[in-house]
Amino acid sequence: MPKTPAAEVAVGARSVRVTSPDRVVYQATERTGEITKLQVCQYFAAVGEPLMRAVGERPTAMERWPDGWREGMRLATGPQDREGDGFYQKRLPKGAPDYVETVAIRFPSGRTADELCPTEPAALVWAAQMGALTFHPWPVRRPDVDHPDELRIDLDPQDGTTFADAQRVAQVTKELLEELGLRGYPKTSGNRGVHIYVPIHTRWTFDEVRHAAIGLGRELERRDGGVTTAWWKEERGRRLFLDYNQNLRDRTIASAWSLRARPGAPVSTPMTWQHLADVTDPRDYNLTTVPDYLAGGDPWAGMHDHSYSIEPLLQLWETLPGGELNWPPDYPKQPGEPPRVQPSKKVAAHWDADGNRIES
Incomplete structure (x- = not known):
């Protein structure tokens, strides 16, 4: 069967190339059909503005699932765990586009790394093309990465x-x-x-x-x-x-608007306090429903105004x-x-x- 050609996802003034766009990342559930890699990249493009408010200018680890996520798959417990299906990427991989920026951070061990530091939504779509489903930002922004905000x-x-x-x-x-x-x-x-x-x-x-x-x-x-x-x-x-x-x-904690490696592509979804009190099932907020939910406004817009x-x-x-x-x-x-x-x-x-x- 011929390989599906790469697709392009428009993100602002940029176009991000998506290889293997028809790869199934999430299997079908009662809430959603099959979700492909292209749909994941399109989702992050759709939520790019509020997602940038959550992770912009922050050191951000990528939780990557290169072959998609299935029930029974396991997240690696550390760098020495070679059996995991998913893993945390704390150092930016080689070959990233020039617009994907980094910031130097220091681990508890004293070692340092250049970690993804998103400055525009295209960087997040590129990360999704690399298999990232969940973004894990530090509670700091550059240039001051030692004092949480x-x-x-x-x-x-x-x-x-x-x-x-x-x-x-x-x-x-x-x-x-x-x-x-x-x-x-x-x-x-x-x-x-x-x-x-x-x-x-x-x-x-x-x-x-x-x-x-x-x-x-x-x-x-x-x-x-x-x-x-x-x-x-x-x-x-x-x-x-x-x-x-x-x-x-x-x-770190999974960022606002991130997907999670769970059935049905659920999203870590910001809410007003009243909306949170009214939720009956958090799985209702997923890749297919959250863009429409966001059309009503970002509940966290202006969070850092005070x-x-x-x-x-x-x-x-x-x-x-x-x-x-x-x-x-x-x-x-x-x-x-x-x-x-x-x-x-x-x-x-x-x-x-x-x-x-x-x-x-």
Whole structure:
């Protein structure tokens, strides 16, 4: 069978070449028919303007699925995992067009990389041509990539919880933020969760913003028994996990308007608070429906017209009991951090009062 010739997708004044345009990226579901690579590229062209408001000038990792996504496919866990079907691309691949720009970023290890830094929608369509379905932007913009301009609240449903639980907790979060003089902007995660972004002043470090997220999470735990900040999954139970570590350097959340590697090409979709409360199934917001949804306006337009202080959240961190929580395993051990071992596997006699293992 002859190979399908490349297609062209118009993006502003540019035209992006799309090879293998009829490749099936998403299989048909009850909500959508088969979705091809060309349709994915056309989607990102259609949402280019609001997507640029979300990721423009930000270091952005690409979640790439070169052969499309199918049930049972797996995302690689790291650079050494060669068996994954999809992977995160944190360094811009060679051969990118001249209009695809980068920014230098530093990982927790101290190593550096030149990561995609979108400056126009064509760069995002090019990334989709390379198999990117989801964009993972840092909460910073160049030239200052060391001071976040967003606090990101990731309400992650655990086993036994539902999107309805995330909706309820999101409303509690909204009320708490408003009490503290802050404003949050919600979106669906593209699955069962909810993300809430708060635009903040760029005077704090990643570590300080992480502490602000812990303070917020602890107050939510006080107000709603369905919330937890427990790092270890075995301690979370049937509650939503507020993933405070998503605010650290090189930790990212799927961007607004990104596709997700899930059945039916769902989209992580920004909403007003009222709209979020009325949603019955987040899967209704997908590649085929979101362009029409956007015709009513971008709920996040103007989000960064005003920014907020995280001092009220840092006060919660300072005053609520609990102390330091665990950091991700690729970070150096931090002062006051609890032991990096599952509680069920911890033998008290093997650890000192500071959480350090006692060598035998």
